[in-house]
Amino acid sequence: MNRDLHEDVFCGLCGADNPKLLFGTHQLPGGKIGGVVRCRTCGLVYRNVRQNAASIRRYFEQGEDADLSPDWIAGRKKAFAEHLILLESFRRNNRILDVGAGHGYFLSTCADRGWNCYGVETSRRAVDYAQRNFGLSLYCGAFEEAVYPDEYFDAVTFFNVLEFLPDPKSALQKTHQLLRPGGVVTVRFSNAVFHVAAYRFFLFLGRIHRRLNHGDQAVIHLYAFDKNSITRLLLESGFEEIKMSWTPLSWTTTSHERIGSWRKLACKLLDACACFFHLVSFKSLLISPSLTAIARKG
Ligand SMILES: [Zn+2]
Numbered sequence: 001m002n003r004d005l006h007e008d009v010f011c012g013l014c015g016a017d018n019p020k021l022l023f024g025t026h027q028l029p030g031g032k033i034g035g036v037v038r039c040r041t042c043g044l045v046y047r048n049v050r051q052n053a054a055s056i057r058r059y060f061e062q063g064e065d066a067d068l069s070p071d072w073i074a075g076r077k078k079a080f081a082e083h084l085i086l087l088e089s090f091r092r093n094n095r096i097l098d099v100g101a102g103h104g105y106f107l108s109t110c111a112d113r114g115w116n117c118y119g120v121e122t123s124r125r126a127v128d129y130a131q132r133n134f135g136l137s138l139y140c141g142a143f144e145e146a147v148y149p150d151e152y153f154d155a156v157t158f159f160n161v162l163e164f165l166p167d168p169k170s171a172l173q174k175t176h177q178l179l180r181p182g183g184v185v186t187v188r189f190s191n192a193v194f195h196v197a198a199y200r201f202f203l204f205l206g207r208i209h210r211r212l213n214h215g216d217q218a219v220i221h222l223y224a225f226d227k228n229s230i231t232r233l234l235l236e237s238g239f240e241e242i243k244m245s246w247t248p249l250s251w252t253t254t255s256h257e258r259i260g261s262w263r264k265l266a267c268k269l270l271d272a273c274a275c276f277f278h279l280v281s282f283k284s285l286l287i288s289p290s291l292t293a294i295a296r297k298g
Contacts, residue, residue, distance in 0.1 A: 006049055006050065006051055006052060006055075007049070007050060007051075007052040007053075008034065008048060008049050009046070009048060009049075009050060010048075011039040011041065011042060011044050011046065012044065012046055012167065012168060012169065012222075012223060013039065013042050013044040013169070013232060013233055013236075014039060014041050014042040014044070016039055016040075016041035016042065018039060018040040018041045019037035019038070019039060019040070019048050020037060020038050020039075020040050021035060021036075021037050022035070022036045022037060022038055022045065022196060023035050023036045023199065025049075034047070034048050034049025035047065035048070035049070036196075036220050036224075042229065042232065043226075043228060043229060044223065044225070044229045045192040045196060045220065045223065045224040045225075045226070045229075046222060046223045046224070047220070047221075047222055047223075050222055053166045056164070056222075057122060057142065060122040060123055060164070068103065073105065076105050076106075077105060077109060080105065080106045080109040081109055083106075083157075083186065083188075083292070084109060084110060084113060086186070086294065087154075087155045087157075087184065087186070090154050090155055090182070090183060090184045091115075091154055091155075092154050092180065092182070093152075093153075093154055093180065094114070094115060094116050094154065095115070095116045095118065095152060095153045095154055096110050096115045096116070096117060096118065096153060096154060096155045096156075096157070097118040097119065097120070097148070097153045097155070097156045097157070097178065098110075098117070098118070098119045098120070098156075098157045098159070099119075099120050099143050099156065099157065099158050099161055099171070099175075100120065100121060100122075100143075100158060100159065100160075100161030100164070101119030101120060101126075101130065101136075101138050102121060102123075102126050102130075102159075103126050103129045103130055103133075104119065104126075104129065104130025104133065104134045104136045104138065106157065106159060107119050107130070107134070107136050107138075108130075108133075108134040108136065111134065111136070117136060118138075118139075118148070118153070119136060119138040119139065120138065120141070120142075120143045120146045121138045121139070121140060122140070122141060122142060123140075124140055126138075127140040143165070143171055143174070144167075144170065144171070144174065148178050150177050150178065151177075151178070151179065151180045151181065151183075152178055152179075152180070153178050153179055153180065153183055154179075154180060154183050154184070155183060155184050155185070155186065156175045156178060156179060156183070156184075156185045156186075157185070157186045157187075157188075158171075158185070158186070158187045158188065158189075159188045160188055160189065160190065160290065162187050162189055162223070162225070163189055163190055163221040163222060163223045163224060163225060164221050164222060165222070166222065168223060168233060169233060169236065169237060172185070172233060172234060172237035172239070173237045173238065175237070176237055176238040176239060176297055179297040180297070181297055181298065182296065182298075183296070183297050184294060184295065184296050184297070185234070185239060185294070185295050185297075186292060186293070186294045186295075187230060187234075187292065187293045187294075187295075188290055188291070188292045189225045189230060189290065189291060189292075189293070190219065190220070190221070190224055190225075190289060190290055191224075191225075191226060191286065191287070191288060191289055191290055191291045192220070192224035192225060192226040192229070193226045193227075193286070193287060194287055194288065194289045195219050195220055195224055195289065196224065198219075198289075199219075199220070226291075227244050227286055227291065230244075230291075230293045231244070231293070234293060234295045238297065238298075239295035239296065239297060240295065240296055240297075240298050241295060241296040241298075242293060242294070242295040243293070243294045243295070244286060244291055244292070244293050244294075245291065245292045245293075245294065246274065246275065246278045246283070246286055246288050246291065274287050274288040
């Protein structure tokens, strides 16, 4: 592990240095273990040793392969179209900002419905792709550097992006500033409750037979939020009327790797189970791999 490229961090929600190790990955000087931890003070799951901001930025600037699979595109467009229905009632000045806009599929769906679209994306390749394919003009760089007038947007969206940002609280505080009064932020995030349990389950299987362990720590990024931690983060950033929604599974790969029919069937079964428990618990049990939080600026 190259110490020059990494940093030790405290909890990104309450600021405490009171971590309980969930999965250890790095032995640090002095015998300390770094990895995926849960803050004993507030419950946030995060990586207490991580690549530093410059190193993370370099990684995302390289971007990902723009040769996206039809499955991935179809899955995302369907989810985006459903999401836009929720935002329709907040449309006043008709401006929407997508942070971590990627290849522009969400904003192209917004443009189809008449929104004036703004986006921030660190990958130059993704920005070029969005320009070439959808005529979108995205800001290429980090969100904290992007400049917009205060109270400019009706809606700001983060689709599986907030957990990659080194300082999610300051990103949400900036979002609050950019939204008009009554505007809305939506955050789709990987659900820590699901991913920590899934990783532990695969560790257990791995003890039975090494080949059964398909757990991947990489699904937990800099942070892994859950219903409680994202609610607190939004409240402390000035938002109110926070609603949490169950998000359908979208287990597809961005590449052209074929997803086998057994895996598709397993995904549909899991989806149905998550939906069933969600409904029979009067929508209080949120166990799907991703959740969406929607909050309003007062
Ligand atoms: Zn904490």
